[in-house]
Amino acid sequence: MVDQQLLIEEVKEIVSRDDVKYVIGYKKGTYGFTVSPAFAYSPEYADKFIFNPLCKKNLAAYPILEDKLPLKRGEKEDKRKIGIVAKGCDTRALVQIIQEKGLKREDIVIIGIPCTGVIDQKKIISRFPSEPTYSEITEEQGVYKITINGKVHEIAKEELLADYCTSCIAPNPVIYDVLIGEEVEPWELKEHKNLDVLEEKSVGERWEYWKEHFDRCIRCYACREACPLCYCKECMADLLNPQWIRRSVNLSENTAWNIMRAYHLAGRCVGCGECESVCPVNIPLMELNKEIEKDVKNLFEYTAGMDSEEKPLFGTFRPDDPEEFIM
Amino acid sequence: MTVTETKTELEEFEPNIIGFLCNWCSYAGADLAGTSRIQYPANIKIIKVMCSGRVNPMYVVNALQQGADGVLIGGCHPGDCHYQHGNLLARRRMVILKNLLESIGIDSRRVRMTWVSAAEGRKFADVIKEVTEEIKKIGPMKDIQRVNEW
Numbered sequence: 001m002v003d004q005q006l007l008i009e010e011v012k013e014i015v016s017r018d019d020v021k022y023v024i025g026y027k028k029g030t031y032g033f034t035v036s037p038a039f040a041y042s043p044e045y046a047d048k049f050i051f052n053p054l055c056k057k058n059l060a061a062y063p064i065l066e067d068k069l070p071l072k073r074g075e076k077e078d079k080r081k082i083g084i085v086a087k088g089c090d091t092r093a094l095v096q097i098i099q100e101k102g103l104k105r106e107d108i109v110i111i112g113i114p115c116t117g118v119i120d121q122k123k124i125i126s127r128f129p130s131e132p133t134y135s136e137i138t139e140e141q142g143v144y145k146i147t148i149n150g151k152v153h154e155i156a157k158e159e160l161l162a163d164y165c166t167s168c169i170a171p172n173p174v175i176y177d178v179l180i181g182e183e184v185e186p187w188e189l190k191e192h193k194n195l196d197v198l199e200e201k202s203v204g205e206r207w208e209y210w211k212e213h214f215d216r217c218i219r220c221y222a223c224r225e226a227c228p229l230c231y232c233k234e235c236m237a238d239l240l241n242p243q244w245i246r247r248s249v250n251l252s253e254n255t256a257w258n259i260m261r262a263y264h265l266a267g268r269c270v271g272c273g274e275c276e277s278v279c280p281v282n283i284p285l286m287e288l289n290k291e292i293e294k295d296v297k298n299l300f301e302y303t304a305g306m307d308s309e310e311k312p313l314f315g316t317f318r319p320d321d322p323e324e325f326i327m
Numbered sequence: 328m329t330v331t332e333t334k335t336e337l338e339e340f341e342p343n344i345i346g347f348l349c350n351w352c353s354y355a356g357a358d359l360a361g362t363s364r365i366q367y368p369a370n371i372k373i374i375k376v377m378c379s380g381r382v383n384p385m386y387v388v389n390a391l392q393q394g395a396d397g398v399l400i401g402g403c404h405p406g407d408c409h410y411q412h413g414n415l416l417a418r419r420r421m422v423i424l425k426n427l428l429e430s431i432g433i434d435s436r437r438v439r440m441t442w443v444s445a446a447e448g449r450k451f452a453d454v455i456k457e458v459t460e461e462i463k464k465i466g467p468m469k470d471i472q473r474v475n476e477w
Contacts (some may be wrong), residue, residue, distance in 0.1 A: 207432025
């Protein structure tokens with residue numbers, strides 16, 4: 001568990017630095033089991049900062065989302081850094097963005113947090129459907145202690161832990177400037193849920209499975225908006241000329257969109273699970289992402305978001321790349 | 328434009344195959360096959376691209392949506408690429424695309440890749456024969472056919 005007080009002190013110190021514009025972190029949400037992103041421009045605001053197992057949101061998307069307005073005459077560009085509170089997977093996303101030159105390493109200050117896994121919102125809401133806002137949530141030796149209206153509920157960690165956390169290869173931050181607390185022991189890795197079942201199926205059965213999911217897709221593009229690595233200024237799905245995907249919501253276009261989304265994250269997805277957790281119709285998008293991640297690892301011995309000096313997967317080649325499928 | 332398949336019997340099924348051939352090798356190879364009067368199935372519809380590295384994976388998906396039963400991507404042999412290594416980049420992309428299609432349940436044999444040089448007219452004809460035979464066996468691609476609802 002992360003020491004709340006230590007985090008606040010660290011954030012205060014960083015915000016008061018002259019070369020830091022603001023720090024992005026988490027604060028308590030307004031209802032239910034939500035946590036919202038917080039932007040501390042002053043040390044006083046940092047008192048609101050928290051970190052608990054509900055802080056699942058990947059904040060790595062925020063530094064690149066900031067709009068850079070045109071400068072007025074005589075105005076100087078604000079070159080101050082942005083601080084960011086980041087878990088293991090968030091730092092992997094940052095590494096990947098830095099690798100793709102979306103951000104400069106010297107433009108961000110990373111406050112690393114060793115993470116012991118986060119809670120799946122959908123699981124906890126199904127557990128407490130009508131409960132009002134929680135007051136505290138802590139983790140102790142594999143048990144979550146949730147305080148609601150003064151009453152403490154104890155729930156085993158496995159019941160609430162997000163699925164993608166079981167196959168997390170980086171619980172500790174990959175890069176950081178400041179680390180809050182001690183590094184945690186990496187846990188035993190499990191394959192992502194349902195992946196082995198899917199692989200056993202035949203092509204036709206797999207299509208039946210995905211057809212049902214893609215048919216439900218309403219193409220709200222929430223998966224794209226939440227993803228820290230979908231940061232293109234103009235997405236291919238929004239283009240009108242050429243129009244890659246028609247606007248109509250039907251199986252054909254939904255499948256094309258889902259292929260495109262998964263493909264564009266090949267060798268880039270860091271497995272933070274944002275796309276899946278924001279999906280309003282519960283499409284298991286992480287299964288697709290993990291499938292590609294596995295292929296990329298087996299074929300090219302490449303893992304996304306571990307080394308910012310490495311070349312992007314599709315920007316390079318090796319003479320001995322697999323070519324059994326070529327005639 | 329959607330190319331519609333009118334024949335329903337599997338014996339009569341003539342697949343539509345879209346070939347993305349690179350300007351420098353495969354297209355010239357196809358040209359040679361033509362000028363040498365080598366017979367090959369007329370199922371392939373060729374689109375010339377400057378390099379196999381130019382083929383966006385979405386081209387393949389869009390072709391499958393719009394009535395193609397198979398897609399063939401032709402490039403130069405490794406090391407012969409007019410643009411140094413475009414074909415090697417394409418090779419990486421296509422292996423991931425094939426695996427992705429396989430894992431969502433679209434037969435990955437529908438997407439094929441080949442190296443054909445400008446001197447290999449005979450090989451080009453053989454490749455087309457093989458691909459056509461195979462796609463005839465798999466059958467028509469109906470799963471993600473684009474529908475025009477308006």
